[in-house]
Amino acid sequence: MSFNILISDPLSEDGIQPLREAENVHVVMETNLSPEELEERISEFDALLVRSSTQVTRSVISKGKNLKIIGRAGVGVDNIDLDAATEHGVIVVNAPNGNTNSAAEHTMAMLMSLSRNIPQAYLSLKNHQWDRKKYVGVELRDKTLGIVGLGRIGTEVATRAKGQRMNVVAYDPFFTEEKAEKMGIGYGTLEEVIQQADFITVHTPLLKETRHMINGKAFEMMKDGVYIINCARGGIIDEDALYDAIVSNKVAGAALDVFEEEPFMDHKLLELPEVVATPHLGASTLEAQEIVAVDVSEDVLRYLNGDTVRNPVNLPSLSKDVMKKVEPYFHLAEKLGSFLIDLVDEVAQEIHISYAGELYDMEVAPITRNTVKGILKRHLGMHVNDVNALYLAERKGIIVNENKTSTAKGFTNLITVEMKTKSQVRKVSGTLLNGMGARIVNVDDYSVDVRPEGHMVVIEHTDQPGVIGRLGSLLAEHDINIATMQVDRSDVGGKAIMILTIDRHLDDPALKDLDELEVIKEVVAIDL
Numbered sequence: 001m002s003f004n005i006l007i008s009d010p011l012s013e014d015g016i017q018p019l020r021e022a023e024n025v026h027v028v029m030e031t032n033l034s035p036e037e038l039e040e041r042i043s044e045f046d047a048l049l050v051r052s053s054t055q056v057t058r059s060v061i062s063k064g065k066n067l068k069i070i071g072r073a074g075v076g077v078d079n080i081d082l083d084a085a086t087e088h089g090v091i092v093v094n095a096p097n098g099n100t101n102s103a104a105e106h107t108m109a110m111l112m113s114l115s116r117n118i119p120q121a122y123l124s125l126k127n128h129q130w131d132r133k134k135y136v137g138v139e140l141r142d143k144t145l146g147i148v149g150l151g152r153i154g155t156e157v158a159t160r161a162k163g164q165r166m167n168v169v170a171y172d173p174f175f176t177e178e179k180a181e182k183m184g185i186g187y188g189t190l191e192e193v194i195q196q197a198d199f200i201t202v203h204t205p206l207l208k209e210t211r212h213m214i215n216g217k218a219f220e221m222m223k224d225g226v227y228i229i230n231c232a233r234g235g236i237i238d239e240d241a242l243y244d245a246i247v248s249n250k251v252a253g254a255a256l257d258v259f260e261e262e263p264f265m266d267h268k269l270l271e272l273p274e275v276v277a278t279p280h281l282g283a284s285t286l287e288a289q290e291i292v293a294v295d296v297s298e299d300v301l302r303y304l305n306g307d308t309v310r311n312p313v314n315l316p317s318l319s320k321d322v323m324k325k326v327e328p329y330f331h332l333a334e335k336l337g338s339f340l341i342d343l344v345d346e347v348a349q350e351i352h353i354s355y356a357g358e359l360y361d362m363e364v365a366p367i368t369r370n371t372v373k374g375i376l377k378r379h380l381g382m383h384v385n386d387v388n389a390l391y392l393a394e395r396k397g398i399i400v401n402e403n404k405t406s407t408a409k410g411f412t413n414l415i416t417v418e419m420k421t422k423s424q425v426r427k428v429s430g431t432l433l434n435g436m437g438a439r440i441v442n443v444d445d446y447s448v449d450v451r452p453e454g455h456m457v458v459i460e461h462t463d464q465p466g467v468i469g470r471l472g473s474l475l476a477e478h479d480i481n482i483a484t485m486q487v488d489r490s491d492v493g494g495k496a497i498m499i500l501t502i503d504r505h506l507d508d509p510a511l512k513d514l515d516e517l518e519v520i521k522e523v524v525a526i527d528l
């Protein structure tokens, strides 16, 4: 299979070498597409690679008929409509670690430019002025740096600020007093941090909760003459409130790398001499650009080639160890789902999945996604995948739940999927046999031993002599070869089940003839 990949923002040529070298990939780099052109062209591509400039809107995603993955060569994904991607089954991956160092270094560069008026003094000198009085700065030593958002970049900034002999105090919902002690920095609520700080730097993502978290009210709480740095995302700081706070001398200066709207040519904040700025350059180093492009290229290739990605954004990320344990169950889970939906031949209303034996200790959510995928594919088609399976189930009003037990009826592991439809409740169980692959071991209350693959016929009949012979002859008349046969019954002369694996699909004429045999209660063709 070959794939077309569109790169719509400038990415490091060295970094995209993995894509250039891949045999099954055709790369198109078009970094000047208008939004309309992107919408027009997107259906040609299986993957889209972007930085922060391309706006990957719902409209782009819904027109991406072949789109499978969006790769963000960087951290922030606020330019990608994640809900739309999830709904359309498009996985989003990013490169969260590659530009941490560059962003932290840029933050320090901005902090120092701000405290020593370097950009302003440079401009003045370029304009043939030798003005030493105007550009007297302040030292960082012994000043307090307040960090809002102590993730990857915030933490790196804290370390560097300590190197400048600053006192550091931070706020992050995941930051604890214990961690603060270990890092040798202070810890407080948002209010406490911004009240104490001489310099405040934000390092959160832009989210509903963080939009304008630094607003007029927050500025009022700050010390007079505070300095503000934003190298995270425009919109975390309310730009109008910042403008007013600078004009009223509450804020002594601001260093901004990011803005509420980008790009721009004129901005009222840049008219203020207290503001120093760069055009979103935090991640723009040769090193960071190469690493993020390599990271995202590798993940895109992995996904297109059916492997697990390292940095999913709209799927929970699993550690390698967890993945190694649960991945072998994905195939079994999907096949159990497909088997069951073929068996019931109605849409699902409720899906209950039980995990037993060694699965008791495992992270089973990704296995559940694969089971639901197997079920939904029957009615919703091939666009169902593990990214959107649970979303689609919820949208269709299907209840999905899972439970775990440690005992597995003699198996080391057992997955049981029970499905409720409008008129019936059916279930199927499967296991992974050590070294022998997947098996279906129960259908309803019958015990069987069937590989979940290929073409099958499930027949419910009455236990009596001659049934097997008549079935065999009838299938032979239709030139259908039986590969394996499993039979089980409730009791002698009672209800019984037969599962045949056959060498081709059970077509309608054969199905009709089987259905007409009076010993047969139900016959279902299943193709896995």
Ligand SMILES: NC(=O)c1ccc[n+]([C@@H]2O[C@H](COP(=O)([O-])OP(=O)(O)OC[C@H]3O[C@@H](n4cnc5c(N)ncnc54)[C@H](O)[C@@H]3O)[C@@H](O)[C@H]2O)c1
Residues within 6 Å of the ligand: 075, 076, 077, 096, 099, 100, 103, 148, 149, 150, 151, 152, 153, 154, 171, 172, 173, 174, 203, 204, 205, 206, 209, 210, 231, 232, 233, 257, 258, 280, 281, 282, 283, 284
């Ligand atoms: N200027 C640039 O070029 C550039 C480069 C890289 C990253 N960034 C931006 O920097 C930001 C941080 O990146 P990162 O890699 O450190 O991300 P991260 O996920 O490692 O850290 C973000 C931190 O913010 C915290 N947070 C979330 N909501 C919060 C809230 N309401 N209050 C306080 N803290 C909150 C999280 O708990 C997390 O620890 C992102 O927005 C990213 O896009 C900008």
Ligand SMILES: O=C(O)[C@H](O)COP(=O)(O)O
Residues within 6 Å of the ligand: 051, 052, 053, 073, 074, 075, 076, 077, 099, 232, 280, 281, 282, 283, 284
């Ligand atoms: O979120 C990020 O990774 C940074 O803002 C970098 O954005 P960029 O890739 O557009 O430089």
